[in-house]
Structures are given as C-alpha cells and as structure tokens.
Amino acid sequence: MAANAADxxxxxxxxxxxxxxxxxxxxxxxINLDLKKNEILCLIGHNGAGKSTLLKVLFGLQPYSAGNVLLNGQKIVPSPSDMAGHGISYVPEGRGVFPGLTVKENFALALWSAKMTGTVADERIEEVLGILPKLKDFWTRRAGQLSGGQQQMVSIGRAMLCKPSILLLDEPSIGLAPKLFQDLLEPIRAVQKQRGMSILLVEQQVGEALNVSDRVVVMKSGEIIYRGVPADFEGDHTKLMEMF
Ligand SMILES: Nc1ncnc2c1ncn2[C@@H]1O[C@H](COP(=O)(O)OP(=O)(O)OP(=O)(O)O)[C@@H](O)[C@H]1O
Incomplete structure (x- = not known):
C-alpha cells in the first residue's frame, strides 16, 4: 500500500x-535536501564538499543560481532577516562572538537586535542558562578571553535566545575535544526533542554527531552520495568516513 502523505x-x-x-x-x-520537522539531520563530507555553502544559501547569505528553497513546504527566497523573523537561527563556522564584550553583553546585543526587552528578554536568558548552565560560570567575562569550547557555547546559546524552530549549525566542533563537543551537543539534543526543533548539523566529528542525529547525509564534491540513518553503521562510523 502506498504511504499516506499524512504519515x-x-x-x-x-x-x-x-x-x-x-x-x-x-x-x-x-542538490535535494529535506530537513524534516523535529529532527537532527547531520550533513557530513570532506573539506570543500560544499556543506557550508549549502547552509549559507539556505539562510540567504549566498545566492543560488537554480532551484528552490522551501520553508514549511512554501517556496521562499531566503534572506537572513526574513529567516530570523521566521524563527531560523544560523551559527556560522568560527563562532562569531564579539570578543571585547562580556557574555552577558553578547546576549544583550542579540536580544536588542531581535527587539526583545524587559521580562521577555529576562525569560529568554533564564531559559538558555537552563539549557546551557555552564554559561553562568563565565557570564561576566569577555567572550574573547574564553576557551574555544566556551565561545562555541556562547555562540549557540545566543542563537537559542530567539527559541528557533530551525537551527543551522556549521561545524560547532571546530577546536573542541570530542568530550567537550559531546557535552555541548547533549543539552541541545535534549531541548531539540523537548521543543520539537529541527537542526541541520554540518560536522566532521562524525562519531559524536551521529550519536545525536536522526538522519545522516553525505556530501562529496558538491553531490549528495548517501542518505541514511546512524543505525546503518552499527556504531562503527569509520564505514561512513570511508565514503568521503
Ligand atoms: N567566498 C568564497 N568565494 C569563492 N569560493 C568559495 C568561497 N567560499 C567557499 N568557496 C569554495 O567553495 C567550495 C565549497 O566550500 P564550502 O566552504 O562550502 O565547503 P565545506 O564542505 O563547508 O568545507 P569545510 O568542511 O572545509 O568547511 C570550496 O571549493 C571553496 O574553496
């Protein structure tokens, strides 16, 4: 029997x-790629495969020459401000925190640019500190003086302030030891499940990323060469790495 569209x-x-x-x-x-509601889709591939470019195009930071982008099934022409307005957050490769500002000030700036003030802003901060409580340990320190992992946490925490329905994460593991990366991913996975968020996770640390992903897509030289689920690899992600 054919699958019902509703299924x-x-x-x-x-x-x-x-x-x-x-x-x-x-x-x-x-390229065809479909991030479903309530899933973490892991996009992996070698350096220069085109993963970051795809993320930038989907967020409207880079133009496309052909094809369509659909948000919730509707054709759109993405622009960063529209995407942010639709509840989509993008965390670029390399953190992008304001190094001279404290963590608190980095958050205040993000809230200000999203026009969130007063109790709403306070609630959002409380919520993010609940998801990533370690942020409290360096809340009043300048972001530029934090370790790579701490800066990554600031960057992701800041992206979570607007309660995104879709999060585009570009290699959050860069510069992080596997254990630190795992510590960062686990609370994000928990909140993703709890809230029903969709996350497109571009990663090279395949093992850790697969542990928190629902599906995996492999990109090689601009082409998608594999689509599957983490269970395909029975815990042996080297099989996956051999593909690219
Ligand atoms: N701003 C740019 N101008 C011109 N070429 C670019 C630019 N950014 C990326 N490229 C090229 O586009 C191709 C894809 O790069 P992209 O950053 O999307 O790959 P990636 O899969 O994300 O790689 P990595 O894992 O190293 O970040 C590469 O050949 C790269 O050199």
Whole structure:
C-alpha cells in the first residue's frame, strides 16, 4: 500500500534541485535536501564538499543560481532577516562572538537586535542558562578571553535566545575535544526533542554527531552520495568516513 502523505514527516526546510556557487563556478548542482520537522539531520563530507555553502544559501547569505528553497513546504527566497523573523537561527563556522564584550553583553546585543526587552528578554536568558548552565560560570567575562569550547557555547546559546524552530549549525566542533563537543551537543539534543526543533548539523566529528542525529547525509564534491540513518553503521562510523 502506498504511504499516506499524512504519515510522512513534514518538511521544515528544503533545498529542491538547488544549484549555487561563487562567481561563474557552481559548488553544487541540483542538490535535494529535506530537513524534516523535529529532527537532527547531520550533513557530513570532506573539506570543500560544499556543506557550508549549502547552509549559507539556505539562510540567504549566498545566492543560488537554480532551484528552490522551501520553508514549511512554501517556496521562499531566503534572506537572513526574513529567516530570523521566521524563527531560523544560523551559527556560522568560527563562532562569531564579539570578543571585547562580556557574555552577558553578547546576549544583550542579540536580544536588542531581535527587539526583545524587559521580562521577555529576562525569560529568554533564564531559559538558555537552563539549557546551557555552564554559561553562568563565565557570564561576566569577555567572550574573547574564553576557551574555544566556551565561545562555541556562547555562540549557540545566543542563537537559542530567539527559541528557533530551525537551527543551522556549521561545524560547532571546530577546536573542541570530542568530550567537550559531546557535552555541548547533549543539552541541545535534549531541548531539540523537548521543543520539537529541527537542526541541520554540518560536522566532521562524525562519531559524536551521529550519536545525536536522526538522519545522516553525505556530501562529496558538491553531490549528495548517501542518505541514511546512524543505525546503518552499527556504531562503527569509520564505514561512513570511508565514503568521503
Ligand atoms: N567566498 C568564497 N568565494 C569563492 N569560493 C568559495 C568561497 N567560499 C567557499 N568557496 C569554495 O567553495 C567550495 C565549497 O566550500 P564550502 O566552504 O562550502 O565547503 P565545506 O564542505 O563547508 O568545507 P569545510 O568542511 O572545509 O568547511 C570550496 O571549493 C571553496 O574553496
């Protein structure tokens, strides 16, 4: 019997036959990727495969030359401000915290730019500190003086302030030991399940990322060469790494 459309998980953010690149060179062509509601989809692949470019295109930071982007099944032309307005947060590779500001000030700036003030702002901060309580340990320190892992936590915490329905995370593990990365991912996974958030996680630390992902997609030289679930690898993610 054919699957009923109602049985299929709904799409949150979708790339349909998408082509994009830089200058006159396409990094990928006719890519199809569907981030479902309430899932963590892990996108992995070697350096230069096109993963960050795809994330940037989906958030509207980079144009595309062909295809469509769909948000909740509706065609859109993404722009960062519209995407933020739709409850989508993007955490770029390399953290992007304001180094001269304290963690508290980094959060205040994000709340101010999202036009959140007063008790709403206080509640959002409390909520994020509940998800990532370690932030309290360095709340009044300058972000630029924190370790890589602490800065990553600030960057992700800041992205969570607007209670995103979709989170685009570009290599949050960069510069982190596997244990620190695991410590960062676990509370995010917990809140993702609790709130029903969708996360597109670009990663190279495959083992840790697979532990918290629902599905996995492998990209190689601008093409998607594999789609599956972590259980396909029976805990041996080296099989997955051999693909790229
Ligand atoms: N701003 C840019 N201008 C021109 N080419 C770029 C630019 N950014 C990326 N590229 C090129 O696009 C291709 C894909 O890069 P991209 O950063 O998307 O790959 P990636 O899979 O995210 O790699 P990594 O894992 O190293 O971050 C690479 O060949 C890269 O050199």
């Amino acid at each position: 299929r998980p709904e799409s949150a953010l979708e790339a349909q036959n998408l082509s994009a690149g830089y200058d006159d060179h396409n990094v990928f062509e006719n």
